Amino acid sequence: MTFLPPQLSEEPPTGEVFHYTSADVAITNILTSRTLRLSPMHSTNDPWESEPIYTGFTLVDGEQFDGDTAQAATEELDRHIRLHSKVLCLTRDWGVNLPRFEGERRGWRHLSSWAHYGGGHAGICLGFNLEKLAAAFEKVGGPDALRVAGPITYWAGKYAPFLDQIDTRHLHKYGTDAVARHYAEVFQKRIFLTKHADWSSEYEYRFALMNQSTLPEYIDISDALTSVFLGHSFPEWKLPSLREALSNFGAIEVSRMRYHNRTVQADPPGQLAEPAATAFPPKETGALMERVAALAGEAEYHVV
Template sequence: MDGPIQIIHLHKIESADRFLYHYTRAETAIDYILASGTLRMSPFTAVNDPWEAKHWFAEAVLNPSLDREAHEFMVQTASPALKGESKILCFTRDAPEAAIGPSAPNDFDFGTIWHRGFCRPRMWAQYASTKGVSDGICLVFDASLLERALVTHLSDTSPSAIFKKGDITYRNRVGYPSPEFTFDYHRIKSLGLKTVIAEHLEAHWRSLFFTKATDWRDEREFRFFVANVSTDYITFPFKDALKALVVGPDFPKSQVARLIALRERSFGIRPSQLFWQNGYPQPYPQILPPGFKSHVDVSHLPMSPPATRDKMESD
């Protein structure tokens, strides 16, 4: 199928908030996400950030006589409950510099290419590679349509769920107690842990779940966050929110035919491909045929003979 929607991520954009980009491996995208038309939110403890995945230690404001009882309760019960039934889904976004408008719908500006969410070398390497140079997929979603799909799913299946969204703030944590880790122990005893946790999340959700160390800042992460849902995962249909998908330069040739058939049949979207020419991102509006290389393979070339190498080293 032809038409602007096929290469929508290659157009100029008027707002950097329009798209959300999700990097993943080829098998995950094809066998699960694209085949089912769903995305899965994972437990907060399943991420790769040590701050988020490791145990948190919440402290209590209390009378000295309750110190030991409260300490054990906060460590063994309250601290795990703070993460508790939380799920997240992570994306990256276009940088504000990527937005140029108004513009012709098919007039792509290569001056903004480095600001686009599908041109992040570290994201390709970390989240969309198994071997080689980026053999996975970057899924491109319409942000507002994807949020609507998730909210609709939650209202139908988990009406008491707490939903938050937003960009990640990057700052390094301090080594002493901060408000997001301090509880009124008497309030817990009076109202119950579940009620106090809900209050605490409403007051401190940004500090707790939308703040990461500065070492992560180049990811420009945006996330959906859901709490107060007891299932291990939240799987929801993304419906018409998927607008484009980009495969990496080493996307497996054995998967090309299946990917194209799956996407065109289900959503009318033709996959495109991103190559790197001397380190510069080169997006193509389709997956190029076998044999095309964006770099020169020198692995088969013979090494210099020993005598030549010795002469070169002695010069």
């Protein structure tokens, strides 16, 4: 059974999704490269995904398929699926017709996500236009890639939703790589878009990709980035780097989280303040390196 609260299942989500991360990753990786990384599936936080997938097998009468053979086939199929799959985890957003910085169920407002993924409240939460991000996702991974996108379904119970067994004749006829790819296509929602109910508070929306590469893939966010939320403890000294990293994105709304007396809110969006003017404006004219060259002929330092 799914664990989406009733009021959210009846309310349409907005057209935005959010991604929590540390300040350094946001500034030096995501914003500087203008990409979001699809990370290996085995690095996710739910053991349903990060641990091996055991499919089980349907045997033909008289076929020799002992325990060791079954274990080897299971491990090989699992490698083809999980080691060749990458995911991007995002947070869904509710609050149609509300400003981005208001609302109890906004995607940037999850305190546990700020603590776990947002650098302990010192990181950044990035907002994206879902339609534009999905269009960029379609260009990733090559022509034969399996691409899956959608909200996560959260299931309760001791076991994950059942997956059918694999006919061993297909392994012999088509090979484990073809069987694994076809199996992932058939059961894509259960493999890529299902997690345990313990993670339901993350309200995850996901992009998943499976191809022949074991390396990460990257989605271009040049046209998709919409907003930036700074954690309550985001350090002021990182603002110049953030300002520079955002300079090529156009007008991006930047808000800061505020916590006071057990309430949470975000400051209304605004442009990042420019750094204070220097207290020592130079009397000499010229560009920086011209003034450095003039200074070098005048200053005397004692270097040991």
